[in-house]
Amino acid sequence: MSMIFGFVGRLMIALLFIVAGANKLADIAGTQNMIASVGLPTGLAIPAALFEIGAGLALVFGVLTRLVALLLALFCLATAFFFHNDFVDPAQATALLKNLAIAGGLLCLCGLDTMRWSYDAMREKRRREAAARDAQSRAHDAEVRAARAEGEAAGARSAPTSVDTPSVVTPSGDVATDLNGDGLPDTGKRRWL
Numbered sequence: 001m002s003m004i005f006g007f008v009g010r011l012m013i014a015l016l017f018i019v020a021g022a023n024k025l026a027d028i029a030g031t032q033n034m035i036a037s038v039g040l041p042t043g044l045a046i047p048a049a050l051f052e053i054g055a056g057l058a059l060v061f062g063v064l065t066r067l068v069a070l071l072l073a074l075f076c077l078a079t080a081f082f083f084h085n086d087f088v089d090p091a092q093a094t095a096l097l098k099n100l101a102i103a104g105g106l107l108c109l110c111g112l113d114t115m116r117w118s119y120d121a122m123r124e125k126r127r128r129e130a131a132a133r134d135a136q137s138r139a140h141d142a143e144v145r146a147a148r149a150e151g152e153a154a155g156a157r158s159a160p161t162s163v164d165t166p167s168v169v170t171p172s173g174d175v176a177t178d179l180n181g182d183g184l185p186d187t188g189k190r191r192w193l
Contacts, residue, residue, distance in 0.1 A: 006112065013105055014059035017072060021052030038082050051075070059109075062118020066110045073106035 024031045024045060031049065032042040052075075058068040080099035086092040 007118075009105070010059055010062070010065070010109060010118075013072075013102070013109065014056040016102065017052040017056035017059070021049045021054075021056065024049035024052065034083075040082065062120050065118060065120050069106045069110040073103040073110065076100075076103040076106065 028045055028049075031045040035044055035048075036042050055068050055072050055075075058064060059072075076099045080096050080103075084092045084096040084099060087096070
């Protein structure tokens with residue numbers, strides 16, 4: 001159930017920023033006037049609107065959720081500091097508290113692990129699966145190497161040694177086998193087909 005609540009909460013927070021960014025783009029002149037009224041450059045209107053829309057969509061799809069949530073929390077705190085700093089006006093004080101609450105919710109979202117139904121969760125799942133496949137492959141390779149070493153050791157124990165196979169030295173100085181023990185080098189008979 002907590003996964004569903006986390007997903008719905010993420011969508012609701014994202015919706016706030018997507019709508020706010022779209023409203024800023026719809027009324028660029030009004031946004032520029034509002035920004036100029038607090039002494040900030042009017043050129044921030046379009047970047048701020050695009051940031052809100054892009055960050056909201058990133059929250060919807062769960063792309064870099066922690067980073068985006070942190071950036072949006074900082075954006076909310078900056079907005080509260082620049083635009084809602086008149087504590088005497090009840091509307092401004094309410095807007096300040098609203099921005100602080102949104103920033104708090106975004107920091108909670110930042111503190112969560114990757115959630116289901118997000119790109120981050122799919123990427124983490126693929127990373128874990130790749131690590132499991134890699135570990136399984138390494139275990140298989142180790143088993144193959146151990147089996148080869150065991151086979152080589154068993155082959156070395158059963159291979160005849162020079163003590164097991166009698167040999168004689170020929171007049172030319174070569175070493176030849178003497179299987180029948182008569183002191184003469186054995187010669188194999190050739191079969192003609």
